[in-house]
Amino acid sequence: GINAEYMGVDVKSTISIEDQLQTILGCREVDCAVDCVGFEARGCGSSCNKEVPAQVLNDLMKFTKAGGSIGIPGLYVTEDPGASEEAAKVGQLMIRIGLGWAKSISFTTGQCPVMLYHKELMNAILNDKIAIANAVNVTIIGLEDAPQGYKDFDSGAAKKFVIDPNGILKQNGVY
Numbered sequence: 001g002i003n004a005e006y007m008g009v010d011v012k013s014t015i016s017i018e019d020q021l022q023t024i025l026g027c028r029e030v031d032c033a034v035d036c037v038g039f040e041a042r043g044c045g046s047s048c049n050k051e052v053p054a055q056v057l058n059d060l061m062k063f064t065k066a067g068g069s070i071g072i073p074g075l076y077v078t079e080d081p082g083a084s085e086e087a088a089k090v091g092q093l094m095i096r097i098g099l100g101w102a103k104s105i106s107f108t109t110g111q112c113p114v115m116l117y118h119k120e121l122m123n124a125i126l127n128d129k130i131a132i133a134n135a136v137n138v139t140i141i142g143l144e145d146a147p148q149g150y151k152d153f154d155s156g157a158a159k160k161f162v163i164d165p166n167g168i169l170k171q172n173g174v175y
Contacts, residue, residue: 008158012048018063031068033060038074039088042156049156051084054093061099069106076109136160140169 009020018028035056043052044059060070078091087094100107124130139159141149149161164170 011042011044014045017044017059021063029063029065029068031065032070033064033068034071035060035074039076039080039083039093041074053080053083053085053088054095057093057095058099061096061103061105064103064105066103067105068103069108070100072107072109073111138162140164140174142167142170 007024009017009024011017013020021030022028037056039053040051041053041055042048043050043055056074057070057072064070076091076093080088080091083089085094121130121132125132137159138161139149140162141164143163143165146161146163149163152159153161162169164174
């Protein structure tokens with residue numbers, strides 16, 4: 001069966017990610033990591049309200065073990081005219097590729113090949129082996145709360161909002 005255990009780190013904290021990993025795992029590095037954020041990444045700590053497009057990739061390279069791997073399904077674009085950095089406007093990021101090379105980290109990019117595992121994942125969800133809503137931090141909101149939900153999401157809230165426009169989920173005791 002699937003054993004899905006996870007803990008998040010607080011990127012808004014002034015405590016470094018490595019120190020948070022030490023507290024959670026008892027070590028400062030991981031075997032593999034996933035960038036699910038993409039080009040609209042924010043900084044860490046005191047820079048958490050500022051767009052820093054390469055933040056996630058650079059952080060992942062810092063705390064991924066030598067010989068580890070990084071999956072990058074996060075969206076990156078060929079152009080981002082609204083980017084905060086000039087290089088990012090033309091799809092270039094200031095990543096520390098030398099660090100990734102020196103640590104022999106493998107990178108896998110592109111959209112997730114969901115067709116390879118969707119049946120197993122579906123069965124795990126249907127048989128209550130994975131609480132996917134908890135894994136992605138789902139927050140169910142009414143239609144009247146949608147404008148605030150979009151604002152929160154755009155400001156970097158670590159939540160996935162599900163809009164219940166007709167109140168059906170609420171009527172059925174889902175929230």
